[in-house]
Amino acid sequence: MVSSKDIAKKAGVSQSTVSRVINNPASVRREKREAVERVMKELNYRPDSVARSLISNKTNQISLISGTLNNPFFVETTKKIINYAYFKGFNVNVYFEEDFPKDDLYNTVFSQRTEGIILSSMYFSSPHFDDLINLGVPYIMFNRKHEKGGNFVELDNYQAGKMAADYLLEKGHTNIHWFGGELEKSTFRGRYDGFSHSMKQHDMDVSASNVSITQQNPEAIEQELNEVLSKKERPTAIFAATDMIAMKIMDVLQRKGFSIPGDIALIGIDNTELIQHSAFDITSIGLEQGRNLGDIAIRHLMDQIEGQSNSLIQETYSCQLYERGTV
Structure with missing residues (x-):
């Protein structure tokens, strides 16, 4: 088992310095603290939380x-x-x-x-x-x-919402449907506001006819999507406010025989690792890779x-x- 003595030796510091990095990191210079932390990670060393709590009353x-x-x-x-x-x-x-x-x-x-x-x-x-x-x-x-x-x-949820809408509009889509969750959550509110701003800049309608606000569970999303697909004029693109929503929408569309993006284009937000898999390959917006x-x-x-x-x-x-x- 790796000990603090092993950490000190490999990091080239005293054992007391290792102890201070563990129990009072602010008291150790940044360069030395980071060197000790690198060695701890390399050797898979985990401080004894019981011992620490007895010492610090935390x-x-x-x-x-x-x-x-x-x-x-x-x-x-x-x-x-x-x-x-x-x-x-x-x-x-x-x-x-x-x-x-x-x-x-x-x-x-x-x-x-x-x-x-x-x-x-x-x-x-x-x-x-x-x-x-x-x-x-x-x-x-x-x-x-x-x-x-x-x-x-x-x-930047507003930027993400606007970027997604701008992209779909640039691709020639004019019948775009927004799928998201409760607008009392800042995440969905920002993404909706960005979408709405972009659409209005292009003289496109934003109303209950092209906005769906649902609970974030697969059953609710599928039920809402079925209602959207039953309309006389189906959307040519769906903007899912999260990758999770996008994945569920993809599943339902494929089960119903729709081609993506041939029949309906789809974009999500968050750029999670899962949607990057070739089985999904969903266009998305997210943080820097x-x-x-x-x-x-x-x-x-x-x-x-x-x-x-x-x-x-x-x-x-x-x-x-x-x-x-x-x-």
């Missing part, structure tokens, strides 16, 4: 509130968050927003002793935001933000917990188009 646990795992975006972000927390010697208590009524979810999480909270469940005007702030613990929202601001990292909002968020949270940062975190990342075979 739990070495954080809480994650994630979206549903039928969405590949949350599969990928949850994995990134847990892996980085594990590397830093923390355990993650994971809660999924669809498993609890909203009040019960926040009451459960906020009543637990934790070193920090990372969440992608906050509605834009949720009253629970004040409860979160009043806890006085480090926190960060990812893929969502609140109307009062707070700490968050997000994709290799970046992940969960990874960005957990690193910020750890910096807060370790005392390396106490400044407000409000980061909106630009996006790019990934052209594949569905448009």
